[in-house]
Amino acid sequence: MDYELILTAPGGTARDVTQLVQTVTWSGSDSQTARELSASLAVPKDGSVTPPELVEGSQLTLRREGAQLFAGPLLSVTTSSQSSVVDLSALDRGRYLVGSEGWYQFAGVPPETAVAAICRDYSIPVAALAQTGLAVSRKFPGVALDKIIKSLYALAAQKNGKRYLARFTGAGALEVVEKPGAATLEIKSTMGVTNTWDISNLQNSVAIRTDTGALVRPVEDAPSITLNGRLEHVLIQRDGEDAGAEAKAWLEDHGLQQNLTVETLGDTRLISGNAVKLRDTGSGVSGLFWIESDTHTWKNGQYYSKVKLNFRNLADDTISGSEIQ
Structure with missing residues (x-):
């Protein structure tokens, strides 16, 4: 097998359970901070194999060709008296951001500085934090840490029009990271492509207004208005700021959505947030896309990837907390 699945007991004793594996699935989404690992193990009941110690506090680690893809706490174990199959699931350290709440107030500091402070407070290892250089302010009274981090970077994104993604490395x-504007990955061969376009969330006009309601200016997608009629969003521009970049980003995020679900041979680089070029002669679909979600499966000695692609580089514009009074 080209991967290793390691189970580490609470006391630190590690066991390689790769030979017991029937299926391993490693997956993630750009809307979720934590990546997931699930596995099905065949554990004979005849005593021929010592059952692994699947207890609370255990850790799962997935490696492939020497590179660590995943490490995280075991969250659930399912066994049956009528089956030798044991199902496991785990989340990476993003779970600690999702499951922990903090109380913070940041006034006029860059997101990268604020996030570094949060990570120090909660002993969260940091690989890299995208540098924005933009001052943001927000109050977070008892808000999940992942929502605080996403909100801080979303506030910066409103000013510079960029897109950011929070995730954990395999280590x-x-x-x-700032989501890329170009692709270094390419999918040349597929086993199946499903193509869906959708305008359910369409808004093709943004009216930039002052806090008293006076119209500053409209920002519009004229071709879309011609095809679909006007669907307008109101954006309040604060004193001394220009909301033009935010308005353009809103139109992009609420325009025509084209999603592809692509099944291909396994590639661990195909993870959420990355950009990819698709050249599929079978379906005739080609172009630059961004990965919204990914699922990697090892089964019967084969490795496959399934990714959901969007031709738009969408922002996570959900902002938690409240303005500082």
Whole structure:
């Protein structure tokens, strides 16, 4: 097998359970901070194999060709008296951001500085934090840490029009990265492509207004208005700021969505947030896309990847907390 699955007991004793594996699935989404690992193990009940110690506090580690893809706590174990199959699931260290709440107030500091402070407070290892150089302010009274981090970078994104993604490396360290504008990856061969376009969330006009309601200016997608009629969003521009970049980003994020679900041979680089070029002669679909979600499966000696692609580089514009009064 080209991968290793390691189970580490709470006391630190590690056991290679690769030979017991029937299926391993490693997956993630750009809307979720934590990546997931699930596995099905065949554990004979005849005593021919010592059962692994699947207890609370255990850790799962997945490696492939010497590179660590995943490390995280075991969250659930399912066994049956009528089956030798044991199902496991785990989340990476993003779980500690999702499951922990903090109380913070940041006034006029860059997101990267604020996030570094949060990570120090909660002993979260840091690989890299995207540098924005933009001052943001927000109050977070008892808000999940992952939402605080995403909100801080979303506030910066409103000012510079960039897109950011928070995730953990295979070694278990937080990284906040700017989503790429170009692709270094390419999918040349596929086993199946499903193509869907959708305008359910379409808004093709943004009215930039002052806090008293006066119209500053409209920002529009004229071709879309011609095809679909006007669907307008109101954006409040603060004193001394120009909301033009935020308005353009809103139109991009709420325009025509084209999603592809692509099944291909396994490639661990095909993870959420990355950009990829698709050249599929079978379906006739080609172009630059961004990965929204990914699922990697090892089964019966084969490795496959399934990715959901979007031709737009979407922002996570959900902002938690409240303005500082």
